[in-house]
Each structure stands twice: as C-alpha cells, then as structure tokens.
Amino acid sequence: MIKVKNICCIGAGYVGGPTMAVIAQKCPEINVRVVDLDKDKINAWNDSDLSNLPVKEPGLSDIIKKVRNKNLFFSNDIDDAIIKSDMIFIAVNTPTKTSGEGKGMAADLKYVISCAENIARVATKDKIVIEKSTLPVRTAEKLKEILSKNAKPNVNFDIISNPEFLAEGTAINDLYKSDRVLIGGDNSARGKNAVDKLVNIYTKWIPKNKIITTNVWSSELSKLASNAMLAQRISSINSLSALCEATGADTDEVSKVIGLDKRIGPRFLKASVGFGGSCFQKDILNLVYLCRGYQLNEVADYWEQVIKINDYQKSRFSKKILELTKDNNVTLLGWAFKKNTNDSRESAAIYVSEILINNNITIHIYDPMVSEQRILLDLKLLFEYKNFSKKEIDKKLMNVNIYKTHNEAINNSKVIGLVTEWDEFIEYDWEEISQKSNISIVDGRNILGQRLNNINNIKYFKL
Ligand code: UDX
Numbered sequence: 001m002i003k004v005k006n007i008c009c010i011g012a013g014y015v016g017g018p019t020m021a022v023i024a025q026k027c028p029e030i031n032v033r034v035v036d037l038d039k040d041k042i043n044a045w046n047d048s049d050l051s052n053l054p055v056k057e058p059g060l061s062d063i064i065k066k067v068r069n070k071n072l073f074f075s076n077d078i079d080d081a082i083i084k085s086d087m088i089f090i091a092v093n094t095p096t097k098t099s100g101e102g103k104g105m106a107a108d109l110k111y112v113i114s115c116a117e118n119i120a121r122v123a124t125k126d127k128i129v130i131e132k133s134t135l136p137v138r139t140a141e142k143l144k145e146i147l148s149k150n151a152k153p154n155v156n157f158d159i160i161s162n163p164e165f166l167a168e169g170t171a172i173n174d175l176y177k178s179d180r181v182l183i184g185g186d187n188s189a190r191g192k193n194a195v196d197k198l199v200n201i202y203t204k205w206i207p208k209n210k211i212i213t214t215n216v217w218s219s220e221l222s223k224l225a226s227n228a229m230l231a232q233r234i235s236s237i238n239s240l241s242a243l244c245e246a247t248g249a250d251t252d253e254v255s256k257v258i259g260l261d262k263r264i265g266p267r268f269l270k271a272s273v274g275f276g277g278s279c280f281q282k283d284i285l286n287l288v289y290l291c292r293g294y295q296l297n298e299v300a301d302y303w304e305q306v307i308k309i310n311d312y313q314k315s316r317f318s319k320k321i322l323e324l325t326k327d328n329n330v331t332l333l334g335w336a337f338k339k340n341t342n343d344s345r346e347s348a349a350i351y352v353s354e355i356l357i358n359n360n361i362t363i364h365i366y367d368p369m370v371s372e373q374r375i376l377l378d379l380k381l382l383f384e385y386k387n388f389s390k391k392e393i394d395k396k397l398m399n400v401n402i403y404k405t406h407n408e409a410i411n412n413s414k415v416i417g418l419v420t421e422w423d424e425f426i427e428y429d430w431e432e433i434s435q436k437s438n439i440s441i442v443d444g445r446n447i448l449g450q451r452l453n454n455i456n457n458i459k460y461f462k463l
Pocket residue numbers: 164165166167168169227230234267268269270271272273274275276277278279280337338339
C-alpha cells in the first residue's frame with residue numbers, strides 16, 4: 001500500500017487544531033497542513049507568542065512549539081493544501097440552522113458542502129475525504145454526490161467517516177489515549193483501502209484493538225448517539241436534583257450511590273446548571289430532526305426530553321437567583337461552558353444571563369479565560385436570534401459588566417451565581433469576601449459546599 005505523505009485539514013478550530021497537532025507529533029513522516037478561511041485564526045495559530053493560540057487546551061502549546069513549521073503548517077491557502085494532500089479531513093463547524101427548513105433543529109451543512117465543492121474544484125488526482133465534523137447520518141451520500149458532480153475528469157474520491165470524540169479542556173489527553181477511534185468506510189476494495197490508510201496513521205499511537213471500523217452510517221450515527229447518551233445522563237441527574245431539593249435528599253449523595261453501581265458507573269452524573277458546549281444540544285436536535293424525518297415521532301420525543309430538562313435546569317437556576325436578588329444586581333462567576341476552555345458555545349451562562357437581563361437585572365461577569373468581546377458577542381447573537389432590534393439589544397447590553405478580576409465582579413452585588421466549575425473559584429478567600437457583606441451563592445456546579453462549610457455570612461444554595 002502506498003503510504004500517505006501529505007494530509008490536510010480544512011477547519012482550524014477546536015477539533016481541527018488539536019487533532020492535527022497530535023497527528024503531526026505522532027507521525028513525523030507526514031506533512032500536515034491545517035487551513036481555514038479565517039485569516040485572524042490562522043495568524044493566531046502562527047503567532048510566535050504561544051499564549052495567543054486561538055484554542056486553549058492544556059498541553060497544546062507544547063506540541064505546537066515542537067512541530068509547527070516542521071511538519072505542521074497553518075495557512076489560508078486552502079486550494080494549495082488540497083492539491084498537495086492525499087487525505088483531506090473536513091473539520092468545519094456544523095451549527096444548528098438559524099433559518100430555512102429545519103431552523104433550530106437540523107445541522108447547517110453549508111460549510112461542509114462548500115468544502116466539498118472546493119475540494120472537487122481544485123483536486124487534480126484521487127483523494128480520500130474524511131468527515132471529522134459531526135454530521136447527520138447519510139451526509140457522506142450527499143458529499144459523494146457533490147464531489148462527483150464537480151470533479152475533474154478521472155478524479156475519484158473515497159469518503160470515510162472518522163468522528164472526533166475529544167472533549168474540550170482534555171482534548172490532548174483524549175487524543176493521546178482515546179477510548180476508541182472510529183472509522184467508517186464502505187465495503188468496496190477502494191473503501192477498504194482508504195480505511196486502512198487512516199488506520200495506519202492512528203496505529204502510530206493507538207492500540208489496534210481500540211480502532212473500530214464500521215460502515216459509514218454506523219460511524220455517523222454512533223457519534224450522535226454517544227453524545228445523546230452522555231447528555232441524557234446529565235439531564236437524568238439534573239431532573240433528580242429538582243426532586244432532591246423538594247424532598248431534602250442531597251444530589252451529590254444520590255449521584256454517588258447511583259454511580260457505585262458498576263453497571264451505571266460514576267462519570268457524567270454531576271448535577272449542573274445544564275450542559276453546554278458545541279456538541280450535546282446540537283447533536284440531540286440533529287438526532288430528533290433525523291427521527292422526525294423517518295416518521296419516528298416517539299423516538300424523537302424521547303430524545304427531545306433531554307433538551308427540555310436541560311432548559312428547565314437553566315431556568316430553575318435563574319429563578320433561584322431572582323428569588324434571592326433584592327437590589328437588581330447579580331454576579332456571574334464563569335462564562336465558559338465548562339472549566340479549562342475559552343469556548344462558550346451554548347454555555348448555560350448565556351441563557352441564565354438572558355433570563356436575568358429580561359428581568360432588569362444588571363449582571364457582573366468574571367471568567368478567567370473567555371474574553372469580554374466573546375461574552376458580549378454571545379449575548380448579542382442570542383438577542384438577534386430572538387429578533388430584538390439593534391436599539392433594544394444595545395439597551396440590554398448596557399446591563400452587562402465584565403471584569404478582569406473576580407473581586408471586582410463580586411463587589412458589585414450580593415447574589416452570586418456560579419456557572420462554570422473553574423478550580424480557582426474554590427481557592428478564593430471566601431472568609432474575607434463574606435466579611436465585607438452578607439452574600440448568597442447559588443452554586444450551579446456544586447463545588448463550593450465543603451469550602452463554605454463554616455462561613456456564616458454566606459447563604460449557600462446547591463443544586
Ligand atoms: C462532548 C463529548 O464529551 C465528546 O466526546 C464529544 O466529542 C464532544 O462533546 P465537550 O462538549 O467538549 O465534549 O464537553 P463535555 O465534557 O462532554 O461536557 C459537556 C457539558 O456537560 C459541559 O457543559 C459540562 O459542564 C456538562 N457536564 C458534564 C455536566 O453538567 N455534568 C457532568 O457530569 C459532565
């Protein structure tokens with residue numbers, strides 16, 4: 001088999017960047033090109049100051065330092081990368097559609113489709129095209145159609161699915177020690193050959209028994225299904241947290257007991273203000289939309305309930321804050337959808353803020369990693385989606401203050417909503433903070449309970 005020497009990845013985001021960095025590190029004989037339309041993003045990947053990388057992940061900058069401009073290259077020259085590569089990963093974003101058919105439910109495939117058109121337009125020899133982005137089942141069929149319709153004569157494409165299972169904040173470790181690598185391909189001789197080439201890349205660091213090969217549709221669906229099952233666990237414990245509050249049971253204790261059953265296991269049973277991130281909600285909506293498309297309405301309703309509980313949890317948390325607020329000021333600690341990432345896509349913080357702002361609350365926000373521009377943009381996009389006018393949005397954003405230190409954010413209100421489980425929140429000098437004034441904390445991550453045990457001036461509420 002001819003060995004793959006050049007690969008490229010279209011999309012230099014949270015998936016493409018870390019994944020290609022690890023492939024480049026583990027396969028020094030392969031040239032890896034990561035390309036993106038976004039010039040600022042590529043400049044940031046090429047910045048000599050590694051603290052400016054666009055994706056913040058523990059361990060990522062060390063790898064970039066070692067392999068960048070050796071066998072890992074970041075550039076905006078998409079066509080050149082396609083022409084030079086034997087294998088092309090598509091790792092562009094597939095957000096939920098905000099307009100047209102399937103608005104608010106289906107995955108928007110416009111970026112993936114435009115990549116396929118781009119590949120077909122410039123490719124002068126056969127290519128293996130790999131779906132890395134999470135896609136609805138049977139997208140490969142659509143891609144195949146686009147690729148062959150636009151291809152130059154005698155150029156053929158093999159499409160394989162290789163969904164990414166990394167979680168943000170632990171991406172590098174997840175890539176190094178994946179539970180499994182999933183590769184879906186078709187059963188023809190060409191299909192098998194394409195799959196084998198990708199298997200050969202992963203075997204450089206992943207044990208062979210962890211590399212699972214399936215048909216393309218199973219691979220596409222397994223990614224959606226894995227995320228739906230994980231999200232379902234969180235919604236299950238979150239639904240029980242409301243019952244715990246009503247009955248005097250303790251969510252953490254219940255969660256611990258459930259998790260000690262080996263058949264259930266302890267992970268992903270941490271009650272929270274609601275899951276966020278670019279995957280869970282999007283993938284479940286996608287699954288629901290898919291089920292409805294096949295007239296499987298009962299199945300669709302079942303999975304939709306996971307989202308409903310997630311929305312319920314965000315509003316339950318916000319309601320508690322509103323009940324405690326007497327002077328229209330609230331501090332929010334955390335904006336990222338979880339700790340150790342600067343990503344805030346679908347973060348519960350956005351929806352909690354919406355509810356608070358709509359109730360005329362002025363919010364004071366601190367997050368160690370998410371930038372002020374990002375926070376304001378998250379809110380602006382949400383209000384635009386809800387069809388507010390520019391004037392109304394500007395007025396709403398007047399009620400938003402963002403600070404560089406936690407003390408400034410905390411000093412401005414008597415009620416604190418903790419949204420993200422950042423470790424530093426546990427380390428704060430709560431004794432000293434409590435001496436300045438009586439405060440209430442609604443802990444959306446159940447991380448401060450023990451820490452605040454003997455501090456009298458703080459009213460503490462957990463989920
Ligand atoms: C997820 C999947 O874990 C990963 O396999 C997939 O490839 C992409 O989607 P990610 O979104 O990065 O990864 O983060 P994850 O750690 O799964 O957390 C998602 C959300 O659930 C976060 O908001 C997190 O805070 C929340 N969560 C997680 C809980 O509320 N409770 C838990 O017990 C676990």
